[in-house]
Amino acid sequence: MAGNVFRYGAWRDGPDPLAPPYDVRAAVDEMGERVLRGDNLRDALRDLIRRGPREGRGLDELRDRARRMRRDALRRGNLDGAVTRARQMLDQALATERDTLRARDDMDARFNEAVLDNLPRSTSQAVSELSEYQWASPEAKAIYQQILDGLRQEIVEQRFAGMRQALQNGDFADVSAMVGDLNDLLAKHARGEDTTDAFREFMAKHGQFFPDDPQNVDELIDSLARQAAAAERLMRSLSPQQREELQSLMDQALGDGPLRGQLAEMSDNLRALRPGLNWGRGERMRGSEDLGYGDAAAALGEIADLDELLDQLGQEHPGATLDDVDVDAVERQLGRAAADDVRRLRELERELRKQGWVERDGDGLTLSPKALRRLGQTALSKIFQDVGGKRGEHDMRDAGAAGDLIGSSRRWEFGDDQPLDVVRTIGNAVRRRAASRDVATLPVRLEPDDFEVAETERRSSAVVALCVDLSYSMYADGRWGPMKQTALALSQLVATKYPQDALQIIGFGKYAVSLSQGELAGTEPTMEKGTNLQHALKLAGRHLRRHPGAEPVVLVVTDGEPTAHLEDDGEAVFWWPPLPETVEATVHEVDQLTRYGATLNVFMLGDDPGLQRFVGGVARRNGGRVFSPDADELGRYVIDDYVRARRGRR
Structure with a gap:
């Protein structure tokens, strides 16, 4: 257009409107980083929406703007x-x-x-x-x-x-x-x-x-x-x-x-x-201007609208989602750029659900198994930067599942889980059809007797119990995050590289409980006192006995000596310093594992003298080993020890 002058400058009102949508995987990784640092899983997911992904505005910034507008409205004038x-x-x-x-x-x-x-x-x-x-x-x-x-x-x-x-x-x-x-x-x-x-x-x-x-x-x-x-x-x-x-x-x-x-x-x-x-x-409004009836009521109406908007942006009620936020109200009060931010966050939340990264339960959104696998893989990748390519499998004479191919094959039998030998299977079908002169060779039609499976080296399987201390001292001393990272990484390693192994994660405080990957990621510290290693070892023994014939591996991560044990009625007794009954009950479980043939390796965090004396005695009694890593090195020690231990008895 002749005669018109145009000036261009940087976009200043929020994120670039022409930028691509949020990277959902990056958002999941961002949540994962917080979980691996020890944050609560739900808090990490909620804060992603509240603070916004990297380089994006979240609900908290919009809520702060609404609060400032409310304060300005309260200073607008005198209601009288x-x-x-x-x-x-x-x-x-x-x-x-x-x-x-x-x-x-x-x-x-x-x-x-x-x-x-x-x-x-x-x-x-x-x-x-x-x-x-x-x-x-x-x-x-x-x-x-x-x-x-x-x-x-x-x-x-x-x-x-x-x-x-x-x-x-x-x-x-x-x-x-x-x-x-x-x-x-x-x-x-x-x-x-x-x-x-x-x-x-x-x-x-x-x-x-x-x-x-x-x-x-x-x-x-x-x-x-x-x-x-x-x-x-x-x-x-x-x-x-x-x-x-x-x-x-x-x-x-x-x-x-x-x-x-x-x-x-x-x-x-x-x-x-x-x-x-x-x-x-x-409301207590203050200002130098005397507001008439209509202006005063309008100011209070605006404050009421902002209060409602603040409640929506707060997302505090159970089951809250971004669909609860009135985008039109956001645009009226905070402007179009703020409404666009809410729409983008909505799209992110929908994509997280659509792509299967999050699920909704009675308490709101939580990470799905797919996201937890990615979280475990992230933790494992960080640890494997320090751990070499130690493999840990050893050969056995009989062919079977989970090993490397050895070049031979055999007829498929019901229940076989070895990989199919495709070339020999097709060859069997072609030869069978060719022997039948009244039937055309092509197309090739497979029958059950045609299938062959490739024989593999046999790898030993292991049954693993990882007992992790959930007492409050683990959180207070900055060991909660490394503990979670270690357990998630080990879970991912077993699921992907050693699927024939059976891993059970056992968390113990005043009581012990078996934890899934998702439950572990969402576990929060509590103020309840007690380190009930006896209960954890009892659950570990049950897990080992459910998998006879597998290599038994018991790993314990703790920062304190046992201070609680179960009575005959199933109730936990806590006392510090530890009661003789607590030590005796814990040692009894150690002996039970030793008789079963399980080696118990302890990863001792901190330098508590009582813990040092106790784990030293356990090591002498069981024949296991004691490690004293820094919290940041815990994952490397545990993964390395697991890989070594599952190689089998020497």
Whole structure:
């Protein structure tokens, strides 16, 4: 376009609108990093949405903006402005009237001056007493009349945004008729009647008063209820004296006609239909400007909208999702860029669910098994940067599953899980078909007798129990994250590289419990005291005995000596320093594992003297080993020891 000058600059209002959508895998990895550092799984997932992925704005930033806007609204002005303005106008009217009376020299003028001098200090009472006063000054009378007319107009305008034109014409009869019809409509809706036709008739008759053009009775109620709640909050926000003054002025402004009662009835109907709105909450607003009735109610209505938006952005209620956030309300209050941020976060949440990275349960979103596998792989990759390519399998003479191919094959039998030898299988089918002269060789059709499986080297399987300390000291001393990372990495290693092994993760505090990968990732520290290694070793023994013939491996990660054990009734007893009964019960489980042939290796975190004495005795009794790694090296030690241990007894 000739003659036009264009200037370009960097985009400054949030993320680049032309940028590609969020990388879902990167978002999952970001959550995984927090979990591996020891954070709670649900917190990591929630914070991804609250803080936003890298280089993106999340709900927290939008919520902070809404809070700042709310603080600004609270400083907008003085809610008592309607009464203050009425007082100012009354003083102006009285001053004008006194000037007129002072210029007259008759008894009526002196009498009127006495009446004015003895008016009550209360603005509303003074206005009430002047209702029958015979004004000498037409200008003063007009100012006085404007006090009530203006307030009446503000009241109705605040309740009905489309009333301005009708009020300018001074036609309050139409307003009263509309409010009467509206109350009839609301009453029918409250009784559960079908109001579709009644709403259509009402809008055909009074639609000019509702420029927002509600499409059904619920939209109409929502709009009117918010305005009515804002008016109620205004009254609740005033002091008792201010409230009494304003209410009295409003009653005088609305007069003795039907409109005052109709508006009160409308408020009652709306409160019953929308009880969840903040009808009775007051606010302490401060500011230098005196806000009129309409402006004050509008400010409180805006604060109420921001309160609702803050609640939506907070996502604090159970089962909360981004679908609960009203994007239109975000755009009205915070702007289009903020609404786009919410839409992008919604899309991220949907993609996380669509691609199977997260699942929803009764408490909200949680990572799916797919995401947990990726989390375990991330943990394993970090550890394998330090661990060499140690493999750990050893050969056996008989062919079987889970080893390398040895070049021979055999007929398939029911239950075989070895890989198929495709070449020999097809060859068998072709030769069989070729021997049948009455059947064409092609196409090749397979039958059960044609299948052959490739023989493999046999690898020994292992049954592994990893017992991890969940006592609060692990969290307090910064060992919670490395513990989780180690357990997840070992779980991933077994699942991917040694699927014939049977791994059980056992967490122990005051009690011990078997944990799945997901349960481990979501485990949070508690303040409950107790290190019940005896219970953990008992569960480990049960796990080993369920897999006879496999190489038994027991690994223990702990930072404290045993301080709890199970009584015969199954209840845990905690005491520190450890009771002799606790030590005896724990050693008994060690002996049971030793007799079964399991080697128990302990990874001791910290330098507690009691723990050192205890694990030293366990090692001598069982023949296992004791490691004392730093927390950051825990994963490398455990993975390396597992790979060594599963090579089998020497």
